[in-house]
Amino acid sequence: MSALPTVSAAESSSAAVGRVVSGGVDTSHRAILYLEDITVSFDGFRALDKLTLTIDAGELRCIIGPNGAGKTTMMDVITGKTRPDSGSAFFGQTIDLTRLTEAEIAHAGIGRKFQKPTVFENHTVFENLELAMKTDKRVRASLRARLDSAQLDRIAATLDLIRLSGEARKLAGLLSHGQKQWLEIGMLLMQEPQLLLLDEPVAGMTDEETERTAELFKTLAGGHTVIVVEHDMEFIASIADVVTVLHEGSVLAEGSLDKVKNDSRVIEVYLGR
Amino acid sequence: MNQAQVIEIPAMPAVRLPAGLGTPPALFSVKGWAALLAFVLSVSVLVPVLFIIVPQDNSFHLSAYFVTLVGKIMCYCVVALAMNLIWGYAGILSLGHGVFFALGGYAFGMYLMRMIGREGQYQSDLPDFMVFLDWKAYPWYWSFTEHFWYALLLVVLVPGVLAFVFGFFAFRSRIKGVYFAIITQALTFAFMLLFFRNDTGFGGNNGFTDFKRILDFRIAEPATRATLFALTGIYLAAVLVLTRAIVRSKVGRILTAIRDSENRLMFSGYNPLWYKLSVWTLSAVLCGIAGALYVPQVGIINPSEMSPANSIEIAIWVAVGGRGTLLGPVLGAALVNGAKSFFTQSFPEYWLFFLGLLFILVTLFLPKGVIGIVEMLRRNRA
Ligand SMILES: Nc1ncnc2c1ncn2[C@@H]1O[C@H](COP(=O)(O)OP(=O)(O)O)[C@@H](O)[C@H]1O
Ligand SMILES: [Mg+2]
Numbered sequence: 001m002s003a004l005p006t007v008s009a010a011e012s013s014s015a016a017v018g019r020v021v022s023g024g025v026d027t028s029h030r031a032i033l034y035l036e037d038i039t040v041s042f043d044g045f046r047a048l049d050k051l052t053l054t055i056d057a058g059e060l061r062c063i064i065g066p067n068g069a070g071k072t073t074m075m076d077v078i079t080g081k082t083r084p085d086s087g088s089a090f091f092g093q094t095i096d097l098t099r100l101t102e103a104e105i106a107h108a109g110i111g112r113k114f115q116k117p118t119v120f121e122n123h124t125v126f127e128n129l130e131l132a133m134k135t136d137k138r139v140r141a142s143l144r145a146r147l148d149s150a151q152l153d154r155i156a157a158t159l160d161l162i163r164l165s166g167e168a169r170k171l172a173g174l175l176s177h178g179q180k181q182w183l184e185i186g187m188l189l190m191q192e193p194q195l196l197l198l199d200e201p202v203a204g205m206t207d208e209e210t211e212r213t214a215e216l217f218k219t220l221a222g223g224h225t226v227i228v229v230e231h232d233m234e235f236i237a238s239i240a241d242v243v244t245v246l247h248e249g250s251v252l253a254e255g256s257l258d259k260v261k262n263d264s265r266v267i268e269v270y271l272g273r
Numbered sequence: 274m275n276q277a278q279v280i281e282i283p284a285m286p287a288v289r290l291p292a293g294l295g296t297p298p299a300l301f302s303v304k305g306w307a308a309l310l311a312f313v314l315s316v317s318v319l320v321p322v323l324f325i326i327v328p329q330d331n332s333f334h335l336s337a338y339f340v341t342l343v344g345k346i347m348c349y350c351v352v353a354l355a356m357n358l359i360w361g362y363a364g365i366l367s368l369g370h371g372v373f374f375a376l377g378g379y380a381f382g383m384y385l386m387r388m389i390g391r392e393g394q395y396q397s398d399l400p401d402f403m404v405f406l407d408w409k410a411y412p413w414y415w416s417f418t419e420h421f422w423y424a425l426l427l428v429v430l431v432p433g434v435l436a437f438v439f440g441f442f443a444f445r446s447r448i449k450g451v452y453f454a455i456i457t458q459a460l461t462f463a464f465m466l467l468f469f470r471n472d473t474g475f476g477g478n479n480g481f482t483d484f485k486r487i488l489d490f491r492i493a494e495p496a497t498r499a500t501l502f503a504l505t506g507i508y509l510a511a512v513l514v515l516t517r518a519i520v521r522s523k524v525g526r527i528l529t530a531i532r533d534s535e536n537r538l539m540f541s542g543y544n545p546l547w548y549k550l551s552v553w554t555l556s557a558v559l560c561g562i563a564g565a566l567y568v569p570q571v572g573i574i575n576p577s578e579m580s581p582a583n584s585i586e587i588a589i590w591v592a593v594g595g596r597g598t599l600l601g602p603v604l605g606a607a608l609v610n611g612a613k614s615f616f617t618q619s620f621p622e623y624w625l626f627f628l629g630l631l632f633i634l635v636t637l638f639l640p641k642g643v644i645g646i647v648e649m650l651r652r653n654r655a
Contacts, residue, residue: 079540106542118537120530126294127526137543139551145523147295156290168291191541 025092025109025194032057032195032225033078038087040073040249047073048084049249055195060217060226062236062257065246066270071229072115074246075197079112080105091195103137111193115200115229117180121173125164125183128172129155132187154190161216162186178209185216196226202235214238245270297521300514309510316347316506321499337498341570344502346610347509348567353590353602354512355559360588361596362520363552364532366450369457370560371584372464373432377561378574379468380431382481383415384424385492385569389485401483402476412474421488428565429558436557437550444549458581465579480575481568492569505566509603512559517599519552528552529597589632595642604643 025032033055040048048070055061063071076082077089080102089097095108106112120128133151135141147155159165162182167175172183181201188196202210210232217226217239230236236243236257243260245253247270253263260266301309320343323335352374359365386400395404399411417423439460443453471477490497519525530538531545538545568574577583586609594605609631616624639645 081536101544102539103542103544106540112540114536118534120533120537122529122533123526126290130295130523131526131530131538132541134542137541139524139547142523142527142548146297152290152295155295159290168294187537187541 026094027057027092029093030056032059032092033227034088034090035074035077036088038074038077038084038089040070040077040082040084046249048077050087051246051250053244053251055225055227057194057225060228060239060241062240062243063227063229063246064231064233064236064243064260064270065252069246070249071246072199073249075112075199075227075229078105078197079110106191106193107137109192109194110197111188111191111195112197113181113184113188113199113201115203117177117184117204119172119175119180119183119187121171123172124169125159125172125175126155126168128183128187129158129190132190134190134192158186158189161189163212178205181205182209182213185213189220194225196224198226198228200229200231202230202232210235211238300517300521309513313507313510317503320502320506321496324499324502325495337495340498340502342614344498344505344570345567346607347502347505348563348570349587349590349606349610350603351509351512351563352560352587353594353606354509354516355556355563356587356591357596357598357602358516358519358528358552358559359556360591361598361602362525362532363528363549365549365553366454366588367457367553367556368454368581368584368588369459369461370556370587371581372461372579373436373557373560374564374567375464375468375574375576375578376432376435377428377564378568378578379475379481379564380427380561381424381565382484382568382574383418383427384421385484385487386481387415387419388487389483392485393483400476400481402471402479403474406471415474425565428561432557432561432564433554436554440550440553441546444546444553458584461579461584462581465576465581468576468579476575478576480573482573482575484569484572487569492572498570501566501570505570508562508566513599513603520599524548524552586628589628591642593631593635593642595639595644598641598644601642601644608643 031054033053035051035053038048038051039046051070051074053074063074065071073082077084078097080097080100084098091097091105091108091110097105097110100108120131123131130147133154135145135151156165159168162185164175164179164183164186167179172180175183181204185198185201188198202213205213214235217228220226228236228239240257242255243257244251245260245263245266252269253260253266255263320335320340323333324337324340327334352370356367356370359367389400391398393401393404395401397404399408403411418427443456448456467473468475468480469478475481484492486492487497487501490500492498519528527538527543527548530543531548535545564574564578590606590609591602592605593609594603595601609628612627612631613624616627635642641648
C-alpha cells in the first residue's frame, strides 16, 4: 500500500513502553501529521492563528518565517508542551496529540530537538545516548537496566554517525556548541522516532559543521519524516523538498523553495528584509 | 494499516566503544568495602565494649553522653543522606524533611509511651498527659500501638504515605524550585502547630518523654543503649550502600537528568513524576526510620522537631558537606552537629550566628562543600 518500507509490529512494540499508545503510527492516508485550525494565544496575543498544516510520511519539510512567526510554538503544540486553545493535532490517523503528555508523545514516536541545544550537561556523551535510547522508561525497569550488546552497538553506531566516538567519555557540558547540537540529534535518533522535529539545528554551527549536518540529514532521508525549522537559506536549499512559510501564526505560502522564494508576499514579509 | 518506518541508523562497520563503557562501576572499591566493614565493626563491637566492659576509670571508657551524642548524630547523618537523594541528585529542595523524621519518631514514641505501663506519675494505664487532660481511654489512632511490629509499620507508613500523597499532588502540578521548598516549609509548620495542640493526643508541646523500656529491655540499661547505637550505625551503613546503588543505576542518572534538564528528559519519553515520587517517598521513609531510632536514644520527641528552622538546618548539613556527593552529607551532618554540641555547651547564644555564617561561607566559596576541599587536595597530590 505504501512506498515506505515497513517495520514489523513486533519489532516496533518489542521495546515495552510505559503507559503508552502502543505500536506504530497509522499513516494509511499518507499523512503522518495533521494540524488543523490550531490557535494558541498568550495574553490575547495569537502566537498561532488557525494554523493548518499536513505533513506526509517520509517528507522532509522545511519551515521558515520571521522571528516570532510561531515556529517554536508550533513544535510546542506538537510535542505536548503547549496546549492549543482550539484546533486539533493528530499524529497519523489515530493519535490525538492534544490529549497526551510530553513523555507519551515521545513514546508514540515524535522526537524533538530544541532551539537552544539541550543535552544533559553533567552526563557523559555516552550516558546522554543511553538515556535517550528507546526502551522501557518506567522506574522499575530503569532500576534494573543493563545495556546488552545490541544496545551497546547501537550507541557505538550513533556515536560514529554524529562523529563523537572520541568524546564518548567527555561530559556533554564540555562539548562545543555544534557538537552539542549533534549530540542532541544523536539522542533523537536513539529514540527511534518516526517524526523528527528539529528547531534550528544548524544555528551556531560552523560552515563545515552545517555542511556535515546537511549530509547527515540526507543519509537519514528515505522513508522517515523530518520537520526542520531553519533560517539558513543555503542550508534549506541543500536539503529541502517542500518549504512552508509561517507568518504571524499561520501559513503564508507553501511549495518548492523556488516557488516560495518568488512569492511576492513572502518577499515582502521575510526575504525582502 | 501501515507503519511509518523507524529511522534506521546506518549499519556501521563494527565500531568499537572505548573499553569499559556501559559496564556499571563496582558498588564500592575494595578499600570502600573495607572502610564500611570497619565502621560497622566499630559501632557494633568496639563502641559497646568500650562503653559497657571497659571500666569507667579507664581512659578508653566511653561515656553514656558520648554514645548518645554519636547515636543522635548518626540519625542525622541518615537524614542528610535522605535529603541528598532528593535535593543533591534530583535537584528538589525540601525544607520540610523534619516532619518525616518527627513523624517516624512520634510513631515509635507511641509504642514507647505504652511501654511505660503504670510506671508514670499517675500510675494509670494512660500516659500522664492523657490523665492530665482527663481522658478515659486511648483515642482510636492509638489502637494497636502497644504492639512493637505494628509500631514499626507505622514508622514506615506514616511518613511514607504522607510523602506519597503530598508529592503526588505537588509533582503532578509541576510545582518546582522555590515554590516546592515553600510548601514543604508550610507542611512541616502545619504539622508542628497540630502537634502543639493538647487535644491532638500526642502530648502537646511536651511531646513524649520518660520512656522506660523497649520490648522487655529497660532503656536506661547500657546494653540497651549500646544495641540502639549499633543498630543506628548499621542502618547508616545500609543507607549509604542503598544510596550508592541507586546513584550508580540508571535511575541515578535519570535523577540527575531531572535536576539538570527535566524538559529534555520528558521529551526523551520519561515521565519525571514517578521518578520524583519514588525517590521523594523513599527519602521520607528513610527519615522516618531515623526518627524512630533517634527517639529512644535521646529520650524525648516534641513538636519543635517539626519547626521550619530544623528542616532548614538539614539542608545546611547537606550543603556544607557537599550535595550530590556520596559522603558529603554524612560529613556535613557530623561536622555541623559536632560543632553544634560544642557551641551549645560553651557559647549557646552564638550558635545560630555561626550556623548562618557557615552557610553563607559555604554557599559563596565552597559550592561543592567540604568534600570539594577533600577532592581538591587529593587532585593536587596526584
Ligand atoms: N510562553 C510564552 N508567553 C508569551 N508569549 C510567547 C510565549 N511563547 C512564545 N510567545 C510569543 O509567541 C510568538 C511566537 O513565538 P515563537 O513560536 O517562539 O516564534 P519563532 O520560533 O517563529 O521565532 C512570539 O511573539 C513570542 O514572543
Ligand atoms: Mg523559534
